[in-house]
Amino acid sequence: MGPQESAQERAGEPAELLESGLQLTDHAPSNASEEPADAEAAGAPGGGRCWLCRSSPCCSRAEPETKKKAPCPGLGLFYTLLSAFLFSVASLFVKKVQDVHAVEISAFRCVFQVLVIIPCLIYRKTGFIGPKGQRIFLILRGVFGSTAMILIYYAFQTTSLADATVITFSCPVFTSLFAWIFLKEKYSLWDAFFTLFTITGVILIVRPPFLFGSDTSGMEESYSVHLKGMIAALGHAVFAAVTLVILRKMGKSVDYFLSIWYYVILGLTESIIVLFIIGEWSVPYCGLDRLFLILIGFFGLGGQIFITKALQIENAGPVALMKTMDVVFAFIFQIIFFNDIPSWWTVGGAFCVVASSAGAAIRRWFQSSK
Numbered sequence: 137m138g139p140q141e142s143a144q145e146r147a148g149e150p151a152e153l154l155e156s157g158l159q160l161t162d163h164a165p166s167n168a169s170e171e172p173a174d175a176e177a178a179g180a181p182g183g184g185r186c187w188l189c190r191s192s193p194c195c196s197r198a199e200p201e202t203k204k205k206a207p208c209p210g211l212g213l214f215y216t217l218l219s220a221f222l223f224s225v226a227s228l229f230v231k232k233v234q235d236v237h238a239v240e241i242s243a244f245r246c247v248f249q250v251l252v253i254i255p256c257l258i259y260r261k262t263g264f265i266g267p268k269g270q271r272i273f274l275i276l277r278g279v280f281g282s283t284a285m286i287l288i289y290y291a292f293q294t295t296s297l298a299d300a301t302v303i304t305f306s307c308p309v310f311t312s313l314f315a316w317i318f319l320k321e322k323y324s325l326w327d328a329f330f331t332l333f334t335i336t337g338v339i340l341i342v343r344p345p346f347l348f349g350s351d352t353s354g355m356e357e358s359y360s361v362h363l364k365g366m367i368a369a370l371g372h373a374v375f376a377a378v379t380l381v382i383l384r385k386m387g388k389s390v391d392y393f394l395s396i397w398y399y400v401i402l403g404l405t406e407s408i409i410v411l412f413i414i415g416e417w418s419v420p421y422c423g424l425d426r427l428f429l430i431l432i433g434f435f436g437l438g439g440q441i442f443i444t445k446a447l448q449i450e451n452a453g454p455v456a457l458m459k460t461m462d463v464v465f466a467f468i469f470q471i472i473f474f475n476d477i478p479s480w481w482t483v484g485g486a487f488c489v490v491a492s493s494a495g496a497a498i499r500r501w502f503q504s505s506k
Contacts, residue, residue: 211449212446212450215450216442216454219459220458221465222435222438224301224462226432227300227301227469228297230432231297233293234425238289238292239414241289241429242285243408245285245403245432246407248430252437253393253396257394262391262393263394270389278399279402280382281376282407283375284376287369287372291368291369293365294368295369298467298482299341300466302482303370305462308496309331310378311380311381312327312330314381315384318385319385330492331492334489339485340481340485341481341486341489443455456494456497457497467486
């Protein structure tokens with residue numbers, strides 16, 4: 137693994153080395169520790185050599201200390217693909233839940249993740265507050281991140297799975313723009329071109345009446361509901377981009393689990409406040425809906441874990457490209473589970489948005505490799 141591996145991965149390495157060490161000792165004879173000493177005491181030739189492999193120094197002793205097991209080629213991309221699948225399945229369950237508001241789904245997911253994160257923080261001894269100079273950024277990360285989660289769940293419930301998923305892929309474009317504004321990162325003509333191409337794709341999917349007239353073919357709901365879902369999905373992309381800029385600002389000074397802790401605690405607080413304001417709090421009566429709520433939290437957390445693991449062992453460029461499989465899974469699930477074939481407008485818009493995200497990722501990948 138590279139030097140950028142996380143603390144949680146480093147914690148797992150001693151176990152791996154221990155297992156390899158056990159294999160060496162288990163297969164050795166019971167008097168293995170005595171024979172080398174006897175050889176040295178007798179002054180036998182090659183006394184400094186290993187009696188097992190006849191090399192100096194012993195390769196079995198030196199290798200675990202000087203070399204680390206390299207990750208399997210393509211493992212990071214496999215993790216990304218698995219993460220995309222898990223996120224898509226979670227989105228499918230959000231769409232399938234009938235009698236639960238999107239804000240309440242967000243609250244249930246936050247409760248599920250709190251139960252997982254608290255033991256992790258206790259085990260890692262990172263505390264629950266964070267470094268003094270980073271607390272304001274952690275709070276902003278929690279507020280913007282949880283708002284993005286609520287908006288995308290609302291988008292999944294009010295519009296088609298494919299349309300909402302495609303709109304969320306405009307996030308990298310907004311991230312580049314906000315990084316240029318707030319972090320003073322470079323924003324080139326290529327970035328501006330990708331931004332315009334993304335906007336074109338969004339327009340093809342939203343299909344505003346002043347450009348497309350009253351054509352609503354291919355929509356499973358009324359245009360007003362479709363528009364609300366599109367605004368929510370676009371809002372998710374914006375808030376998610378702000379969240380990424382905040383995370384980039386904090387860098388590695390804050391533990392990943394602590395960042396998620398702020399995300400779920402502030403998300404739960406925000407969801408409860410919104411639910412009391414809109415009066416939509418209700419316990420799901422259907423047992424299937426309750427199962428879906430549990431699975432949303434389970435698959436959502438799994439998606440986060442695998443995308444994090446992918447970024448720890450693979451370059452961000454290939455990961456971003458493989459992440460576009462989210463769109464493919466969304467199209468497949470929409471056709472199979474909802475019998476809803478995406479329109480050509482959606483396909484064209486998806487091409488524009490995904491091509492922009494892929495182009496931006498490839499460009500940054502080549503820049504970082506120079």
